Amino acid sequence: MDICFLCRATGGEARVNDDESLEVGWFERDALPPMEAFALDRIKQATEDAPTWFEGVGEA
Incomplete structure (x- = not known):
């Protein structure tokens, strides 16, 4: 399992x-x-102005 967080210093x-x-x-x-x-892909998804979900990310 991979978990990603959008953070700021x-x-x-x-x-x-x-x-x-x-x-x-x-x-x-x-x-x-x-x-x-x-x-x-996760960085792009987290920084777009859209819902953050990763279903299908990385699938060709």
């Missing part, structure tokens, strides 16, 4: 806080690092 500094991540960073939408299609 409210203060502090981004940092790795567990054993699951190696790095953390903030990116403009047009300057994202290389990602798999499913992750880009």
